[in-house]
Amino acid sequence: MPDPHHPTTDGPDPEPSPAPDSGPAPDPHPAPDPHPDWGSVSGLGPGVAPDTDRPGAAGARAAAPGAPPPAEPPPPVAPHGARAAGEPAPLPPFLGRPRAGTRWRVLAVVAAGGALGASARYGAGLLWPTEPDAFPWTTLGVNVVGCALIGVFLVVLQEAWQAPPLVRPFVATGVLGGFTTFSTYAVDVERLVHDGEVTTALGYLALTPLAALTAVWGAAAGTDRLLAGRRAPA
Amino acid sequence: MTWLLVMIGAAVGAPLRYLTDQRVRARYATPIPGGTFLVNVVGSLALGLLTGAALAGAAGSRWQALLGTGLCGALTTYSTFSYETLHLAETHHRRLAVANVVATLLVGLAAAFAGAALGRALWG
Numbered sequence: 001m002p003d004p005h006h007p008t009t010d011g012p013d014p015e016p017s018p019a020p021d022s023g024p025a026p027d028p029h030p031a032p033d034p035h036p037d038w039g040s041v042s043g044l045g046p047g048v049a050p051d052t053d054r055p056g057a058a059g060a061r062a063a064a065p066g067a068p069p070p071a072e073p074p075p076p077v078a079p080h081g082a083r084a085a086g087e088p089a090p091l092p093p094f095l096g097r098p099r100a101g102t103r104w105r106v107l108a109v110v111a112a113g114g115a116l117g118a119s120a121r122y123g124a125g126l127l128w129p130t131e132p133d134a135f136p137w138t139t140l141g142v143n144v145v146g147c148a149l150i151g152v153f154l155v156v157l158q159e160a161w162q163a164p165p166l167v168r169p170f171v172a173t174g175v176l177g178g179f180t181t182f183s184t185y186a187v188d189v190e191r192l193v194h195d196g197e198v199t200t201a202l203g204y205l206a207l208t209p210l211a212a213l214t215a216v217w218g219a220a221a222g223t224d225r226l227l228a229g230r231r232a233p234a
Numbered sequence: 235m236t237w238l239l240v241m242i243g244a245a246v247g248a249p250l251r252y253l254t255d256q257r258v259r260a261r262y263a264t265p266i267p268g269g270t271f272l273v274n275v276v277g278s279l280a281l282g283l284l285t286g287a288a289l290a291g292a293a294g295s296r297w298q299a300l301l302g303t304g305l306c307g308a309l310t311t312y313s314t315f316s317y318e319t320l321h322l323a324e325t326h327h328r329r330l331a332v333a334n335v336v337a338t339l340l341v342g343l344a345a346a347f348a349g350a351a352l353g354r355a356l357w358g
Contacts, residue, residue: 213316
C-alpha cells in the first residue's frame with residue numbers, strides 16, 4: 001500500500017541507520033541475525049508489529065548507547081533447519097510500540113489483507129456451497145490451505161527472503177488470517193450438533209485441527225527441506 | 235454488494251485481531267499465544283450469537299455477510315492458531331502446544347454453543 005507521504009520508503013520503518021553497529025562495542029555479528037528464532041515469526045500478529053523493530057534491529061538499537069553486546073556468544077552460524085533440532089528458542093520478544101505512523105500503516109495493510117483473504121473465503125463458499133446438514137468441506141479446505149500457505153510463507157520469510165517489513169503483516173496476519181476462520185468452524189460444529197448430525201459434527205470437529213496442524217507442519221518442514229537442498233553444495 | 239460487506243467486516247476484524255494480539259503480548263510475557271486464543275473465543279461467541287439471531291430471522295443475510303463472514307471470520311483465525319501451536323511444539327513447549335489446542339477447541343466450542351444458545355433464547 002503506497003504511502004504518498006513516504007514515496008521512497010518501502011516499509012514502515014526504514015532500517016535504522018547503521019550507526020548502532022559501529023558503537024564502542026563492535027558488534028560481533030557482522031549482520032545481526034535477522035532470524036534469531038521462530039519466536040518472532042510465530043507472533044504473526046505481533047511479530048509483525050515488530051517490523052518496526054525486527055529482533056535484529058531492536059537488538060542493535062538497544063545496544064547503541066554503548067551497552068556491551070549480549071553476554072552469550074553468538075550461536076554458531078545457524079544452518080537453516082537448526083531450529084528444529086535446536087536450542088530452546090527465546091520467547092518471542094515484545095518489542096516496543098511502533099511509531100504512530102508505522103502502526104497505522106501496519107493496521108492498514110492488515111485490514112487490506114484481511115479483506116482480501118475473507119473475500120477469497122467467501123468466494124470459495126460461493127464456488128463450493130455446503131448444504132446445511134452436510135460436512136463443511138469448503139471451510140475445512142479453506143482452513144487447511146491457509147495453514148499450509150502460512151507454513152510455507154513464514155519459513156520462506158524466515159530463511160530465504162528479506163522481505164520489506166509490511167509484507168509479513170499483509171500476508172500472514174492479513175490475507176491468511178482473514179482467509180482462515182475459527183469461528184465458522186466452531187459454529188458449524190454447533191449447528192451440526194443442534195441439527196442432530198452428531199457423527200458429522202464429531203468428525204468435522206476432530207478432522208479440522210488434525211488436518212490443519214498436519215498442513216502447517218508439513219508445509220513448514222517441506223519448505224525448510226527445499227530451501228536446505230537449494231543451499232547445500234551440489 | 236454482499237462481497238463488499240464481507241470486505242468491510244474483514245477490514246475491521248483483521249486489525250482487531252492484530253491489536254488484541256499485540257495488547258495481550260504487551261501485558262503478558264509468556265510463550266502462550268493468548269491473543270489468538272482470545273480472538274478465537276470471542277469471535278466464536280459472537281458468531282454463535284449472530285447465527286442464533288439469523289435462525290430466528292432477526293439478522294438478514296447482509297448482517298451475516300458483514301458481521302459473520304466478514305468481521306467474525308477475519309477476527310478469528312485457524313492459520314495463526316496452527317502456526318503458533320507448531321511453534322510451541324518446536325521450541326520445546328510441547329505441553330503448551332497440546333494445551334493450546336485443547337484449550338482453544340474446548341473454550342472456542344463452548345463459546346460457540348453458548349453464543350448460539352443465547353441467540354436462540356434472545357431472538358428465538
